[in-house]
Amino acid sequence: MYEGVNLGGDSVALITYMRTDSFRVADEALEAVRKLIGGTFGEEDLPEKPNRFRAKKGAQEAHEAIRPTDVFKSPDELKSLAVPGGRGTPSHSFTEAHWKLYKLIWERFVASQMKPAKFQLTIVTVDAGGCELRAEGKRLVYPGFLKVAGKDPDDALLPEVKEGEDLRILEVTPTQHFTQPPNRYTEATLVRALEKKGIGRPSTYAAIISTIQERGYVELKDRKFYATDLGKLVTDQLVEHFGDVVNVDFTSRMEDLLDRIEEGEIPWIEVVSEFHKTFEKDLEKARREMKDFRKNPEVTDEKCEKCGAPLVIRRTRKGTFLGCSKYPECRFTKPMPGAERAKPVETEHVCPKCGAKLLLREGRNGKFLGCSAYPECKYTVPVDAEGNPAPPKETDEKCEKCGAPMVIKQGRRGPFLACSAYPECKNTRPLKGAKRPDPIPTDEKCEKCGAPMVIRQGRWGPFLGCSAYPKCKNIKKLPKELAEKVPGKKESEPKGS
Numbered sequence: 001m002y003e004g005v006n007l008g009g010d011s012v013a014l015i016t017y018m019r020t021d022s023f024r025v026a027d028e029a030l031e032a033v034r035k036l037i038g039g040t041f042g043e044e045d046l047p048e049k050p051n052r053f054r055a056k057k058g059a060q061e062a063h064e065a066i067r068p069t070d071v072f073k074s075p076d077e078l079k080s081l082a083v084p085g086g087r088g089t090p091s092h093s094f095t096e097a098h099w100k101l102y103k104l105i106w107e108r109f110v111a112s113q114m115k116p117a118k119f120q121l122t123i124v125t126v127d128a129g130g131c132e133l134r135a136e137g138k139r140l141v142y143p144g145f146l147k148v149a150g151k152d153p154d155d156a157l158l159p160e161v162k163e164g165e166d167l168r169i170l171e172v173t174p175t176q177h178f179t180q181p182p183n184r185y186t187e188a189t190l191v192r193a194l195e196k197k198g199i200g201r202p203s204t205y206a207a208i209i210s211t212i213q214e215r216g217y218v219e220l221k222d223r224k225f226y227a228t229d230l231g232k233l234v235t236d237q238l239v240e241h242f243g244d245v246v247n248v249d250f251t252s253r254m255e256d257l258l259d260r261i262e263e264g265e266i267p268w269i270e271v272v273s274e275f276h277k278t279f280e281k282d283l284e285k286a287r288r289e290m291k292d293f294r295k296n297p298e299v300t301d302e303k304c305e306k307c308g309a310p311l312v313i314r315r316t317r318k319g320t321f322l323g324c325s326k327y328p329e330c331r332f333t334k335p336m337p338g339a340e341r342a343k344p345v346e347t348e349h350v351c352p353k354c355g356a357k358l359l360l361r362e363g364r365n366g367k368f369l370g371c372s373a374y375p376e377c378k379y380t381v382p383v384d385a386e387g388n389p390a391p392p393k394e395t396d397e398k399c400e401k402c403g404a405p406m407v408i409k410q411g412r413r414g415p416f417l418a419c420s421a422y423p424e425c426k427n428t429r430p431l432k433g434a435k436r437p438d439p440i441p442t443d444e445k446c447e448k449c450g451a452p453m454v455i456r457q458g459r460w461g462p463f464l465g466c467s468a469y470p471k472c473k474n475i476k477k478l479p480k481e482l483a484e485k486v487p488g489k490k491e492s493e494p495k496g497s
Helices: 027-040 075-079 096-111 187-196 202-214 229-241 248-262 268-289
Strands: 118-128 131-142 218-221 224-227 298-303 310-316 319-324 333-335 345-350 357-363 366-371 380-382 393-398 405-411 414-419 428-430 440-445 452-458 461-466
Touching: 027 096, 075 096, 187 202, 202 218, 224 229, 229 268, 229 310, 229 319, 248 268
Parallel strands: none
Antiparallel strands: 118 131, 218 224, 298 310, 310 319, 319 333, 345 357, 357 366, 366 380, 393 405, 405 414, 414 428, 440 452, 452 461
16 A cells, blocks of 8 residues: 555555654644544544654654555545455455555554543442452543544443442352463564564564565464474574574664664674674584484384385475485385374365365465365465465466466476466476576486486586486586586685685
């Protein structure tokens, strides 16, 4: 809504810049909202002067507080323009979800410039056999900002009593309370926790939350975050070997230092040099002592069902599983004991191909919707965070095999183009016409089959692979003397240079 939404005509920006924790409001916006309050609710709800709020510690004042760009565009006026459901169209992108968010921002902004509400508080103290009992009640006398922000919870009215009056017991209800563990973080409560502890800025909160999900450190289930086995393992290793760096106080202190650098109070070289003094020592120690769970996975007592070798515990971004210790010669894998794939859940969505119900399923790349008529109908579609269909983005390119439009899909190695007629047509190709470079021949021979070794380009850089692939899958690290054959490949600079 900051960049603009289409209300059925021109694109309109409804709110100011949203990545800010500032409380500052422009004078012209204050003048406009005071005019609205006086004309809509009455002069009695208008303070003598605009309400101004003190900026909290660490707040960035470069932007205003989040507010409507035009406070006279009321939520009631825009409600009829909102497209029901979660998806709009290019010509009308203002949805019901946009309207709800705008309503929240508008109401909070207007309420912040009204007079406070007033309550009448009643307290009754009862003497009961040497014990003192206390009851409190309140009654709304003047609504003030609650006219906009919503009514206060039901007032607790106390019965009329006189001082010194004898009371009789009507009922005694014993209750037992147990200490509850803290609730799991949601996206909102996690942002509040980061803000409270001084970690990050409004402009970085979204990146922090997306990064821990993309790297497989946490999973979002029912809008709550759950740490994965990989996330727990990485955290344990970081706390053990880089305890100072992952400490909350360090992160908060670093944020303050960065602000001071930006304001020119201290030179950045001084801060970076001081940090590297301790970090390099920790890094060197970690190189010697930190366990490499990828190269040395934990061996189990179970045997491979294909070759009989021991199975090991492997951890990836997608989860933890058992794999053969003879990998890559043997690629047998199986789920961890007790790890069962979630059962498909029926949804209200209908398959556009056959009309059957779509089921919410979980695969190795996450959740998706699949046709309940499978295997007769193999229709699938990705889902968004709410579990709603999120069809791949269609492009202007055509499939060279069947002529259907090509769509952008997300794979383990990033986005790629795929035929929209899948699974009837399984044609794919790299996005933006990117082509993997041809293998570079070398004079080395494969020690397994005798075929020439070639330099291939992989996800993590160039490596040596057998030219007889896929019959022979032998691979090796690229020697330094062959690195010069790779275009654009530079020799690594010595550490500390």
